[in-house]
Amino acid sequence: MTDPSDLVSPDRAPSAGQSLWGGRFSAKPADLMQAINVSIDVDRRLWAQDLQGSRAHAAMLAATQIISRQDEQAIQQGLDRIEEEIRSGAFPFRTEYEDIHMNVEARLRELIGAAAGRLHTARSRNDQVATDFRLWVREACDRTVGQIQALQRALLAKAEAHADALMPGFTHLQPAQPVTFGHHLMAYVEMFGRDAGRFADARRRMNENPLGSAALAGSPFPIDRHMTAERLGFERPTANSLDSVSARDFALEALSAASICAGHLSRLAEEIVIWVTPQFGFVKLSDAFTTGSSIMPQKRNPDAAELVRAKTGKVMGALVGLSTVMKGLPLAYSKDMQEDKAGVFDAFDSLELALLAMAGMVADLEPVRERMAAAAGAGFSTATDLADWLVRELNLPFRDAHHVTGAAVKRAEALGVGLEALPLAELQSLHPGVTEDVYKVLSPEASCASRTSYGGTAPVGVRAQIARWKEALS
Numbered sequence: 001m002t003d004p005s006d007l008v009s010p011d012r013a014p015s016a017g018q019s020l021w022g023g024r025f026s027a028k029p030a031d032l033m034q035a036i037n038v039s040i041d042v043d044r045r046l047w048a049q050d051l052q053g054s055r056a057h058a059a060m061l062a063a064t065q066i067i068s069r070q071d072e073q074a075i076q077q078g079l080d081r082i083e084e085e086i087r088s089g090a091f092p093f094r095t096e097y098e099d100i101h102m103n104v105e106a107r108l109r110e111l112i113g114a115a116a117g118r119l120h121t122a123r124s125r126n127d128q129v130a131t132d133f134r135l136w137v138r139e140a141c142d143r144t145v146g147q148i149q150a151l152q153r154a155l156l157a158k159a160e161a162h163a164d165a166l167m168p169g170f171t172h173l174q175p176a177q178p179v180t181f182g183h184h185l186m187a188y189v190e191m192f193g194r195d196a197g198r199f200a201d202a203r204r205r206m207n208e209n210p211l212g213s214a215a216l217a218g219s220p221f222p223i224d225r226h227m228t229a230e231r232l233g234f235e236r237p238t239a240n241s242l243d244s245v246s247a248r249d250f251a252l253e254a255l256s257a258a259s260i261c262a263g264h265l266s267r268l269a270e271e272i273v274i275w276v277t278p279q280f281g282f283v284k285l286s287d288a289f290t291t292g293s294s295i296m297p298q299k300r301n302p303d304a305a306e307l308v309r310a311k312t313g314k315v316m317g318a319l320v321g322l323s324t325v326m327k328g329l330p331l332a333y334s335k336d337m338q339e340d341k342a343g344v345f346d347a348f349d350s351l352e353l354a355l356l357a358m359a360g361m362v363a364d365l366e367p368v369r370e371r372m373a374a375a376a377g378a379g380f381s382t383a384t385d386l387a388d389w390l391v392r393e394l395n396l397p398f399r400d401a402h403h404v405t406g407a408a409v410k411r412a413e414a415l416g417v418g419l420e421a422l423p424l425a426e427l428q429s430l431h432p433g434v435t436e437d438v439y440k441v442l443s444p445e446a447s448c449a450s451r452t453s454y455g456g457t458a459p460v461g462v463r464a465q466i467a468r469w470k471e472a473l474s
Contacts (some may be wrong), residue, residue: 039098039099039338039341040093040094040095040097040098040099040100040103041095042341042342042345043099043100043129043132043341044093044100044103045136045341045345046100046129046132046133046136046341047086047100047104048083049131049132049133049135049136049139050100050101050104050128050132051079051082051083051104052135052232053128053131053132053135053211053228053232054075054079054104054119055076055079055231056211056227056228056231056232057119057122057123057211057212057228058072058075058076058079058119059072059076059227059231060223060224060227060228060231061118061119061121061122061223063224063227064221064222064223064224066121066122066221066222066223067118067121070115071115071118074112074115075108075112075115075116075118075119077112078108078111078112078115078116079104079108081111082104082107082108082111085107091103091107092107094106099125099129100132101125101128101129101132102125105119105120121221122212122214122219122221122223123211123212123214123219124213124214124215124216124245126213126214126215126216126245126332126333127210127211127212127213127214127215127241127244127245128211130210130211130213130244130245130247131209131210131211131232133248133251133340133341133344134206134208134209134210134234134250135232137206137250137251137254137344138203138206138207140254140344140348141199141200141202141203141206141254141257142203143348143352144199144258144261144348144351144352144355145196145199145200147352147355147356147359148192148195148196148199148261148355149196149473150355150356150359151192151355151358151359151362152189152192152193152196152469152473153473154359154360154362154363155185155186155188155189155192155362156186156189156466156469156470156473157363158182158185158362158363158365159181159182159183159185159186159189159462159466160182160463160466161182162180162181162182162185162367162369163180163182163183163459163462163463163466164180164182164448164459164462165180165181165182165367165369165372165373166178166179166180166181166369166372166373166376166444166445166448167179167180167181167184167282167367167372167373167375167376168372168375168376168378168379168381169184169381169457174379175375175378175379175380175381176381177381177382177384177385177447178376178377178381178382178444178445178447178448178457179376179448179457180448180457180459180462181367181369181372182459182462182463182466183456183457183462185362186462186465186466186469188264188268189465189469191264192261192264193469193472195257195260195261195264198256198257198260198261199254199257199261201257202250202253202254202256202257205250205253206250206253206254207233207234207235208229208234208235208236208237208238208239209225209228209229209232209234209236209237209238210237210238210244210245210247211225211228211229211232211237212225212228212237213238213241213244213245214241215245215332215333216241216242216245216246216331216332216333217241217242218241225237241332242331242332243331245332245333246329246331246332246333246337248322248326248337248340249326251322251340251344252319252322252323252326254344255315255318255319255322255343255344255347256319258315258318258319258347258348258351259312259315259316259319261315261351261355262311262312262315262316262350262351262354263312263316265308265309265311265312265351265354265355265358266308266309266311266312268358269305269306269308269309269358270305270309272285272302272305272361272365273302273305273306273309276290276300276302276305280371280375281368281371282367282368282371282372282375283365283366283367283368284365284366284368285300285302285304285305285361285364285365286364288360288364289302289304289305289357289360289361289364289365290302290303290304291303304357304360304361305361307354307357308354308357308358308361311350311351311353311354312354314346314347314350315347315350315351317343318343318344318346318347319347321339321343322339322340322343322344325337325339325340326340373444376444377418377420377443377444378418380409380412380413380418380419381444381447382419382420382441382442382443382444382446382447383405383406383408383409383419384405385441385442385446385447385450386401386405386408386419386438386441386442387401387402387404387405388401388441389437389438389441390404390405390431390434393433393435393437393438394431394433394434396431404430404431407430408422408426408427408430411426411430412426418442419442420439420442420443424436424438
């Protein structure tokens with residue numbers, strides 16, 4: 001079967017500085033056109049995926065007798081040489097070849113001659129980049145799941161060590177009810193577990209192979225797309241060639257998962273920033289995750305937490321940026337889509353660093369248990385326990401119990417004491433059925449211990465959830 005590359009003799013092949021697509025053009029692009037068109041500084045990160053896709057494509061072309069085994073062997077050896085050059089830093093990345101795909105192809109031609117031109121049979125840069133980018137994003141999702149699980153393990157270790165440490169639970173950043181520090185950390189274990197699930201879901205949907213869709217309409221060559229899909233670890237080939245080369249929703253979905261995960265990291269980072277203030281003093285961070293001030297020698301700043309919080313903007317910005325690039329593009333490929341990678345690369349770099357930093361901070365931080373315990377009983381945080389006691393023991397409707405408890409809080413506030421120190425006579429003046437037993441539920445310890453419903457803050461339940469997650473992550 002005739003290969004298109006046979007129509008270009010070796011002596012007519014593009015030379016260094018000439019475009020590999022220049023047969024249609026009689027003049028080179030303007031300098032400004034070249035500047036806006038070149039993407040090699042960004043997409044050179046796809047070199048491993050580009051070589052992986054080219055190896056699979058060459059093997060398929062030979063297996064289907066579209067190219068000879070001799071040419072395939074030369075191509076594979078040339079690609080191996082290119083990998084060695086890139087890894088050693090000797091590869092000549094050149095802007096005149098625009099992107100990673102044309103840089104590899106140009107270098108391959110320099111190494112093996114005309115056989116290099118056969119590699120591009122039955123594919124286009126459109127399906128080539130779609131394949132490379134899917135491979136990269138798929139690997140990024142796998143890495144991120146591993147990093148999330150490392151953070152979860154750090155949270156589990158800290159939660160297990162402090163499963164019964166009292167602290168205030170907040171709503172509206174006001175003391176609400178006592179909880180345990182272990183229970184609080186386990187909330188983030190759950191959040192990050194859902195994040196890992198979102199990346200796994202995104203990976204499953206993106207695990208289809210665009211290679212062989214060519215520019216947009218498929219190929220007239222008898223290619224075997226199932227073979228390349230299998231070699232590249234994809235579940236199946238994509239089913240529509242137009243969609244194959246124009247879809248970037250796989251990257252958008254990964255960025256969406258990354259944005260939600262970054263948001264969870266930012267929430268935890270914000271709490272750490274609050275907790276280490278002298279006003280709270282709930283936790284301490286060592287020198288490893290804090291910095292000083294150039295002018296104020298007393299300062300210990302939680303810069304690592306603040307920077308994790310800030311990275312969220314970059315990740316969310318990448319999602320908005322790519323969404324905006326894609327929102328008005330007609331099928332199939334448009335050059336706009338060259339702008340799809342920089343934000344994705346930066347977002348995953350930022351998320352990876354934030355996950356690693358957060359895992360380190362969680363392992364490093366130490367709760368100040370006495371300070372948290374003192375705060376756990378502040379702000380009449382056991383008021384709900386009083387209302388629940390009135391319902392259980394005196395059979396009051398909850399709304400009536402709520403009213404009695406509100407009056408008790410008002411009286412305790414007037415006397416300058418906590419509910420646990422309010423005299424029995426004061427409580428009986430609000431409802432004559434109150435007995436001494438009520439004081440058994442008015443301490444933060446008793447409040448936490450009583451919350452035994454599934455998912456509650458009782459230490460016994462917290463330890464059960466820790467055990468469940470440890471088994472899931474083992």
